[in-house]
Structure formats: structure tokens, C-alpha cells
Amino acid sequence: MVNYNDIAKLAKVSPTTVSHVINETRFVMPETKRRVLEAMKKLKYQQNLLARSLATGRTHTIGLVISDIRNPFYPELVQGVEELAVKNDYNVFLCNTDYDIEKGLKSIGALIKRKIDGIIVASSQVDSSIINQLMDTDVNFVLVDWGKRNVGVDSLYFDYRVGIAEAISHLVSLGHRKIYFISGPKTLKTAKIRIRNFIDAVKKHKDSNLDYKILEGDHKIEGGLKAAQKILKGKVLPTAIVCSNDLTAIGAMKAFKAGGIKVPDDISIIGLDNIALTEIVSPALTTIELERYRIGKVAMELLLNRIKDKKLPKQTCIFKTKLVIRESTSQRRNDN
Amino acid sequence: MVNYNDIAKLAKVSPTTVSHVINETRFVMPETKRRVLEAMKKLKYQQNLLARSLATGRTHTIGLVISDIRNPFYPELVQGVEELAVKNDYNVFLCNTDYDIEKGLKSIGALIKRKIDGIIVASSQVDSSIINQLMDTDVNFVLVDWGKRNVGVDSLYFDYRVGIAEAISHLVSLGHRKIYFISGPKTLKTAKIRIRNFIDAVKKHKDSNLDYKILEGDHKIEGGLKAAQKILKGKVLPTAIVCSNDLTAIGAMKAFKAGGIKVPDDISIIGLDNIALTEIVSPALTTIELERYRIGKVAMELLLNRIKDKKLPKQTCIFKTKLVIRESTSQRRNDN
DNA sequence: ATGAAAGCGCTAACAT
DNA sequence: ATGTTAGCGCTTTCAT
Numbered sequence: 001m002v003n004y005n006d007i008a009k010l011a012k013v014s015p016t017t018v019s020h021v022i023n024e025t026r027f028v029m030p031e032t033k034r035r036v037l038e039a040m041k042k043l044k045y046q047q048n049l050l051a052r053s054l055a056t057g058r059t060h061t062i063g064l065v066i067s068d069i070r071n072p073f074y075p076e077l078v079q080g081v082e083e084l085a086v087k088n089d090y091n092v093f094l095c096n097t098d099y100d101i102e103k104g105l106k107s108i109g110a111l112i113k114r115k116i117d118g119i120i121v122a123s124s125q126v127d128s129s130i131i132n133q134l135m136d137t138d139v140n141f142v143l144v145d146w147g148k149r150n151v152g153v154d155s156l157y158f159d160y161r162v163g164i165a166e167a168i169s170h171l172v173s174l175g176h177r178k179i180y181f182i183s184g185p186k187t188l189k190t191a192k193i194r195i196r197n198f199i200d201a202v203k204k205h206k207d208s209n210l211d212y213k214i215l216e217g218d219h220k221i222e223g224g225l226k227a228a229q230k231i232l233k234g235k236v237l238p239t240a241i242v243c244s245n246d247l248t249a250i251g252a253m254k255a256f257k258a259g260g261i262k263v264p265d266d267i268s269i270i271g272l273d274n275i276a277l278t279e280i281v282s283p284a285l286t287t288i289e290l291e292r293y294r295i296g297k298v299a300m301e302l303l304l305n306r307i308k309d310k311k312l313p314k315q316t317c318i319f320k321t322k323l324v325i326r327e328s329t330s331q332r333r334n335d336n
Numbered sequence: 337m338v339n340y341n342d343i344a345k346l347a348k349v350s351p352t353t354v355s356h357v358i359n360e361t362r363f364v365m366p367e368t369k370r371r372v373l374e375a376m377k378k379l380k381y382q383q384n385l386l387a388r389s390l391a392t393g394r395t396h397t398i399g400l401v402i403s404d405i406r407n408p409f410y411p412e413l414v415q416g417v418e419e420l421a422v423k424n425d426y427n428v429f430l431c432n433t434d435y436d437i438e439k440g441l442k443s444i445g446a447l448i449k450r451k452i453d454g455i456i457v458a459s460s461q462v463d464s465s466i467i468n469q470l471m472d473t474d475v476n477f478v479l480v481d482w483g484k485r486n487v488g489v490d491s492l493y494f495d496y497r498v499g500i501a502e503a504i505s506h507l508v509s510l511g512h513r514k515i516y517f518i519s520g521p522k523t524l525k526t527a528k529i530r531i532r533n534f535i536d537a538v539k540k541h542k543d544s545n546l547d548y549k550i551l552e553g554d555h556k557i558e559g560g561l562k563a564a565q566k567i568l569k570g571k572v573l574p575t576a577i578v579c580s581n582d583l584t585a586i587g588a589m590k591a592f593k594a595g596g597i598k599v600p601d602d603i604s605i606i607g608l609d610n611i612a613l614t615e616i617v618s619p620a621l622t623t624i625e626l627e628r629y630r631i632g633k634v635a636m637e638l639l640l641n642r643i644k645d646k647k648l649p650k651q652t653c654i655f656k657t658k659l660v661i662r663e664s665t666s667q668r669r670n671d672n
Numbered sequence: 673a674t675g676a677a678a679g680c681g682c683t684a685a686c687a688t
Numbered sequence: 689a690t691g692t693t694a695g696c697g698c699t700t701t702c703a704t
Contacts, residue, residue, distance in 0.1 A: 003681050014691045019683060029689065046473060049449045050390045051681035054696045059386065061450075064430075069414050075405045082405075082432050086439075091446055094400075094430040096418050103422075110427055113385045114397075137382065221616070250616055257618070276406075280557070280586055281616060282593070339697050350675045355699060365673065387697035390680050 002043045010039035022047070053115065062303060063093045063111035063119040065104060072247075072275040073292060077122055077144070080296025088304060090117070097123045104130055112137050118303045120144060122296075124188055140306045142299050147189020149316070154302045156295050156317045160190075160272070161197045163288035163321030167242055167270045168201040168210075170286075170323055175332035176240040176268060178211040182227040182252060184219040184244040191219065194244045194272065213238070217248045224251025232259045239267060239332045246271035246278050246287055253281065253328070264330035274324055283327035295319050338379045346375040358383070389451065398639060399429045399447035399455040401440060408583075408611040409628060413458055413480070416632025424640060426453070433459045440466055448473050454639045456480060458632075460524055476642045478635050483525020485652070490638045492631050492653045496526075496608070497533045499624035499657030503578055503606045504537040506622075506659055511668035512576040512604060514547040518563040518588060520555040520580040527555065530580045530608065549574070553584045560587025568595045575603060575668045582607035582614050582623055589617065589664070600666035610660055619663035631655055 004015035011018070013032060020026045021036040028036070039045075053059040064081050066074045078094065085092045093116065095107035104123055108130065111119055118140035121130065126146045131153070134141045143155040171179055181198045184191030195214060202212050215230060217223030224243060231237065232255065243249035249271030253263050263269055263283055271278060271287035278285035298317055305312055340351035347354070349368060356362045357372040364372070375381075389395040400417050402410045414430065421428045429452065431443035440459055444466065447455055454476035457466065462482045467489070470477045479491040507515055517534045520527030531550060538548050551566060553559030560579060567573065568591065579585035585607030589599050599605055599619055607614060607623035614621035634653055641648055 001681085005681085015682085016684085016691060016693095017689090020690090023683085025683090027689070032689080044472070047449045048390075048451060048681050050386050050395065050451050051696090052683075054384075054386050054390055054698090055681080055683040057696075069405070069411045069418075075411060078405050078430070079432065082430060083434075086431075086443070089446075091429045091431070091450060093427045094414070094418060095422075095427070096415065098419075107422070110425075113383045114427060115384060115386050136380070254616075277613060277616065280590075280613065282618065337697085341697085351698085352675055352677095352700085353673090356674090359699085361699090363673070368673080384697055387680090388699075390682090391697080391699040393680075 001048070002045050003048070006043055007036060007039045007045060010043065011035040059115050059117055060090050061093065061114065061116045062090055062300075063095060063108070063114075063116045065095045065097060065107055065111075065119060065121045065123050067097050067099050067123045067125060069094070069096055072277065073273060074122070076292040077296035077299075080293040080298075081120060081300045084297050084300040084304075097125060099123075099125050101125055101127060101129065105133055108133055112139055117307045118142070120299050120303055121146070122299070124190060126189075140303060140310070142303045142306065144295060144299050145190055147193060152314050154306055154315050156299050156302070156319065158290050158295070158321055159318045160194050160288070160321055161200065163272070163323055164194065164197045164242070165201040165204065166323035167286075167288055168198075168205060170325065170329065171240045171242075171268060171270070172205050172208055172210070174240075174268065174329060177208060177332075178236070178238040179240045179242060180212065180231060180238040181214045182217045182224055182241060182243045182248050183214055184217060184248070186216060188219070191244055198242060211238075217244060217251070219245050219248060221247050221251035221254070224248035225255045226251075228252035228255035229259075232256070232261070237261070237267065240269070240329070241267065242270045242272075244272060246273040246275045246285060249285055249287070249328075250277065250281055253285075264328050265333065268329040268332075270323075270329060272321075278326065286326045286329040287324055288321050289324050290321055291319055337384070338381050339384070342379055343372060343375045343381060346379065347371040393451075395451050395453055396426050397429065397450065397452045398426055398636075399431060399444070399450075399452045401431045401433060401443055401447075401455060401457045401459050403433050403435050403459045403461060405430070405432055408613065409609060410458070412628040413632035413635075416629040416634075417456060417636045420633050420636040420640075433461060435461050437461055437463060437465065441469055444469055448475055453643045454478070456635045456639055457482070458635070460526060462525075476639060476646070478639045478642065480631060480635050481526060483529060488650050490642055490651050492635050492638070492655065494626050494631070494657055495654045496530050496624070496657055497536065499608070499659055500530065500533045500578070501537040501540065502659035503622075503624060504534075504541060506661065506665065507576045507578075507604060507606070508541050508544055508546070510576075510604065510665060513544060513668075514572070514574040515576045515578060516548065516567060516574040517550045518553045518560055518577060518579045518584050519550055520553060520584070522552060524555070527580055534578060547574075553580060553587070555581050555584060557583050557587035557590070560584035561591045562587075564588035564591035565595075568592070568597070573597070573603065576605070576665070577603060578606045578608075580608060582609040582611050582621060585621055585623070585664075586613065586617055589621075600664050601669065604665040604668075606659075606665060608657075614662065622662045622665040623660055624657050625660050626657055627655055
């Protein structure tokens with residue numbers, strides 16, 4: 001492994017000068033510089049960032065903790081983070097927690113030992129043990145779409161309220177009065193928030209006398225399908241359904257199709273997430289958009305700021321969500 | 337930052353002993369060990385893996401280079417790699433090349449400077465400049481689904497031949513004689529291989545007098561859609577279409593639906609990849625399965641072996657592909 | 673059974 | 689304009 005000494009000898013300078021040439025951190029005579037660069041080339045020098053990191057205390061490395069890269073929620077977020085990271089000469093360690101808090105803690109522990117400059121935690125399963133671990137080690141970190149708010153940490157949230165309110169208004173304006181909600185698993189903080197936002201939105205329309213009901217899904221296709229089957233067994237069907245995420249909505253659509261109920265003719269459906277899938281299924285799904293790429297990018301931005309200046313006041317970014325109307329919602333039929 | 341010296345002082349031992357306690361690398365009297373562990377706890381010691389890596393020359397870190405995490409091909413592969421990596425106490429740097437060779441080269445350069453123990457390159461845009469860079473630095477690396485074969489490097493491939501042959505046989509047995517192929521971008525080595533495998537499969541059935549034609553897509557929905565529109569303009573429609581990947585097939589289905597052509601009644605369609613989407617679209621897509629999770633896992637396995645023993649003979653793993661029959665293929669209609 | 677000391681490749685304060 | 693030197697926190701050989 002060739003190092004500064006080898007280069008220095010060949011170029012007849014000191015290792016210090018080599019360092020300064022490489023980092024452009026003080027003036028070096030053009031001629032001297034030339035010799036150093038030439039020596040580097042001749043020796044096929046490869047920098048050792050570990051050694052630099054050890055000396056400087058900065059690794060230019062971050063950790064990104066997510067639940068499961070196969071969940072369509074994550075790829076765009078990861079892209080947003082990675083892109084901005086690379087642009088700033090950072091590399092990112094990707095860690096899947098597999099929805100397992102223990103694994104999350106372990107991953108974060110490993111990242112800290114690797115002396116990453118910061119961590120973005122975008123795992124849905126974040127609880128206080130994780131926050132504690134992060135706080136204890138005073139590593140730089142940013143929380144993405146974590147349930148709780150205002151705890152004095154850098155964090156980014158989606159404001160589901162706006163989008164869900166738009167969804168309800170949209171349905172009401174189409175004549176719907178009986179609207180069901182298929183939720184996510186109630187263990188998830190973000191799922192609970194969505195339920196609350198749904199209820200709040202419905203309550204806002206109390207003059208239209210809305211009838212609603214909440215069923216539990218699991219944020220996967222399967223759960224949406226099962227919930228919809230349960231709905232099908234009821235005496236009076238709702239005329240519209242809002243789902244806690246797109247996969248749930250797609251599962252529900254599947255069940256209705258199988259049950260001979262037409263979407264949107266017989267029943268309107270709205271999802272949440274706006275994953276790529278929603279444009280592909282038919283009917284294309286009306287849904288609430290989350291800007292996942294952007295939240296990833298901004299998370300990285302916050303982290304970079306935090307790395308630059310530990311003293312910076314903690315920031316919170318709220319990302320508005322908005323309704324994207326496609327084909328799965330329509331006017332309520334009169335005979336319904 | 338607390339280090340071995342701090343622990344050593346508090347425990348009244350030498351830094352050497354601290355090291356040996358932590359790594360369990362030589363016998364230490366139980367009592368001494370206890371004191372060391374206690375000191376570590378008291379000081380909330382956090383290991384510095386950078387320093388260890390610098391001393392040992394091993395980072396327990398690998399790089400995973402892919403084209404674009406938003407491409408549904410990758411998440412499962414990444415999962416396979418990451419899971420096995422973590423199981424072996426490795427962390428993985430994820431790098432998106434964004435289908436850009438320059439970016440790929442830059443990423444690999446960065447990884448090498450970070451002294452990763454190995455690299456898995458699963459970017460579809462691998463060309464000789466990348467191979468050269470890898471060879472030059474004699475870093476450990478593994479190539480996934482790269483176009484060329486047998487170049488004396490560890491590599492993993494999908495054998496599209498089997499799956500595509502099964503697809504053609506399936507179509508022929510359903511009475512289809514006019515079968516088109518919508519390819520990927522011809523700049524992609526793997527796309528070219530798929531074309532060749534299609535032609536070979538068709539030629540095998542020369543006694544059934546097959547009529548075929550090849551159109552170019554882009555491995556995205558858009559390309560499939562456009563190619564299908566072109567097909568729709570032809571005088572005689574094919575009765576079946578095989579696509580170079582699932583997104584292409586889904587695009588084609590969309591175009592046919594819009595054109596009033598029913599799948600599979602009027603035309604049968606087969607995709608390739610077996611991404612999650614294929615089960616969700618309707619009709620569910622008949623497709624050729626690629627075991628992406630497994631290829632990721634095995635890639636990591638090969639890399640671990642390579643890291644353990646540089647001298648190991650280079651390995652090549654071929655992954656069979658197979659047809660998954662769903663709803664988008666059916667008997668050719670007599671009037672066609 | 674434990675310790676001293678050199679070294680991994682780099683940076684940076686202090687000289688000159 | 690360049691060099692000397694002392695670390696960064698760990699491992700590991702060689703002593704004792």
C-alpha cells in the first residue's frame with residue numbers, strides 16, 4: 001500500500017507537502033506540486049480515507065436507517081438522500097431494520113462505531129429506546145416521519161391532515177355520505193395519526209351528516225383485501241372508502257372486483273402515498289401524494305447543516321400532502 | 337472521546353489488555369477482565385472501528401453499486417445483500433449510478449478510498465472501463481448480471497434462455513404462431529442477450545412455422561406503450577407478445593386496453609422479471625421469474641468467500657429463470 | 673498473565 | 689515555501 005512517505009521520497013519533499021498538495025490546503029510551488037502529482041501517478045496512489053478520518057474526526061459518511069427497502073415507500077426517499085449525499089462527497093450506509101426495533105438499535109450502534117457523521121432514521125418503528133440511544137451518544141441525527149412531534153430534535157413530517165381533508169371534501173362534493181376508512185396497523189404511530197386526521201376531517205363536515213366507520217388493515221395488500229371483504233358482508237355498503245396507504249387501497253379494489261362491485265361506479269376508493277403503482281392499476285387510483293424524494297433530500301440537507309454546526313437550533317420540516325385525483329373516485333350513484 | 341488509555345488507567349491495566357478483553361484474543365484473568373469491563377461501562381466506551389480498520393487493514397464494509405433503487409429490479413437484490421452482510425457484521429455502502437458510467441466510476445473510486453473489503457457491482461451499465469478500474473486496484477469484487485461471461489471474475493448471471501424458451505413453448509402450445517418481442521434499449525448488454533434468447537427459442541420451433549418480429553422498447557412503461565401502439569397500427573396483429581421486462585409488458589397492456597384490444601382474449605402477453613406489480617395488474621401478468629433476492633444473497637456469499645481467501649478460484653453462478661403463468665396468456669382465438 | 677512500544681496512513685500545529 | 693513531529697485509537701509483536 002503506497003502512502004505519503006513513498007510519494008514524498010519519490011518527489012523529494014516531505015509528507016506534509018504531499019498532504020498539502022492533495023488537499024490544496026496551503027501554497028506549494030508549482031514545480032514542487034508537479035513533482036508530487038507525478039509521483040502519485042507513477043505510484044498509482046490511492047488515498048486512504050480511513051486514516052484521514054481518524055486524524056480529522058470526520059468520515060464524510062452517514063447512515064440511513066429504514067424499515068424495508070422492498071416497501072415502495074422507501075426507494076425514492078433513499079434516492080433523495082443518496083443523491084444529495086454524493087453531491088457533497090458523502091457515502092451512505094444503508095440499514096434495513098426489517099421492522100424490528102432490536103435490529104434498529106443494533107444498526108445504529110454499528111453506525112456510531114463506524115463514526116458516521118450523522119444518521120437519518122426513517123424507520124417507521126422508532127420508539128423511545130431508539131431516541132435514547134441517539135441522544136446518549138450525541139451523534140448527529142434526523143428523524144423522518146416519526147410519530148411524535150416537538151421533542152427538540154431535527155425532524156421531518158408529512159402533514160397528512162391537509163391531504164386527508166382534501167380527500168374527504170372531494171368525496172363529499174361527489175355526493176358521498178357514507179365513508180369508511182381502512183387503517184394501518186395500530187402499532188404504527190403514523191397509522192394512528194392518519195386515523196385521527198381522517199376522523200377530524202369527517203367531523204369538519206358535520207353539516208353534511210357523514211356516516212363513517214374504521215376498519216383495521218396492515219398497510220399491505222392482504223389487509224386491504226380482507227377489510228374490504230368484511231365490508232362486503234355488511235348490509236349497507238359505504239359509497240366511498242379512504243385507505244391508510246395505497247397498498248391497502250389496491251387490496252380493497254381487488255376484493256371489490258372479485259365481489260362484482262365496480263370501482264368507481266359502485267364505490268369510490270382513495271389511497272395514500274402515491275406510489276408508482278397507483279398510475280398503473282386500473283382504474284388508476286385517486287390518492288394522497290407524499291413527496292418521498294423531497295423529504296429524503298431535505299432530510300439530508302438538515303443533516304448536512306447539523307453536521308456543519310452542532311449549535312444550530314433544531315429544525316422541524318412539515319411536508320404538505322395533497323390529493324391527486326385519478327379514476328377511482330366518481331359521483332355517487334343515485335340508487336346507492 | 338474515550339479510548340483504550342482511559343479505560344486502561346481506570347482499570348489499572350495496560351491498553352493491550354483492554355484490547356484483548358474486547359477482542360477476546362488472549363487469556364485475561366477473570367478479575368482483570370471484570371475491572372476492564374466495568375471501566376468500559378463506567379466511561380460509556382464506544383469502540384472506534386476506523387482505528388481498528390486502519391490497524392488491521394479490514395473494514396468489514398462493502399460497497400453495493402446499482403443503477404437506480406427506484407427501479408423495481410433492485411430492492412429485493414439490495415435486501416438480499418444487506419441481510420447477509422449484517423448477519424456477518426458487515427455494513428454496506430449503497431451507491432446509485434443513475435445509469436451513468438461516469439458516476440459509476442466515481443462511486444467505485446470513492447469506495448476504494450474508503451477501503452471497503454469488497455464491491456458488488458449490480459449496475460446494468462457496466463462496461464470495460466469499470467472492469468478495468470476494478471482490476472487495476474485489485475479490490476475484491478463480484479459482478480451481478482453483467483452482459484459478458486467467462487472473463488475470470490466472480491460473477492452471477494440469470495439464464496434468461498430457459499425462461500424465455502418456456503415462454504415460447506407455452507405460447508406455441510396455446511396455438512400462437514405470430515409472436516412479437518418488445519426489447520429493452522439495445523445499449524444494454526442484458527437486453528441484447530434477451531433478444532438473442534428470444535430468437536433462439538423461436539428458431540427451436542421451426543416446425544410450427546413461427547412468425548416473429550422485434551420492436552425496441554426502453555425497459556420502462558412508456559417504451560412498452562409506444563411499441564404496442566406501433567403494433568396496433570400494423571395490418572395483422574400478432575396473437576402474442578413477449579416483453580423484455582415487466583414494465584414494458586405493462587405499458588403494452590395499457591396501450592392495448594386503450595385500443596380496445598383485450599388481454600388475453602385478443603392478444604397474450606408475457607413479461608420478464610416477476611416484479612410485485614405483475615400480480616396486481618389485471619389481468620395478472622404471465623411472466624418469467626428472476627430470483628432477485630437470492631442473487632443478491634449469493635452475490636454477498638461469493639464476496640465473503642473472496643474476502644476470506646483471495647486465492648480462491650473465480651466463481652460463476654447461473655440462476656435459472658422460469659415461467660410463471662398467470663392470466664395474461666390464453667388460447668389463441670380461432671378467428672385471429 | 674500482562675505490558676511496552678511500534679506502526680497503520682493521515683493531519684495539523686509549530687518550526688524554520 | 690517547506691519540514692519536523694506529535695498525535696488520531698487501535699492492533700500486534702516481542703518482552704517479561
